[in-house]
Amino acid sequence: MLEKGLLSFFKKVIKEAIKVGILILLVAFLFSKVTGDSVGYIALHLLVYSILYYLLSEAINYIKFKRQSE
Secondary structure, eight states: OHHHHHHHHHHHHHHHHHHHHHHHHHHHHHHHHHHOOOHHHHHHHHHHHHHHHHHHHHHHHHHHHHHHHO
């Protein structure tokens, strides 16, 4: 039972990761036309910034949760 739940969770995560990856590449392609930089360079920066944003938001949520539980 746990394996089915875990498998469906990973399927959802992979689908969302593919959607985000396509979106990042699309935005990078559009920015590359405006700025003249390469698509890979812009996509790498967008990916790094999105990971940093995710980590910071998770850290903030964790701190809020800890404060509420005290």
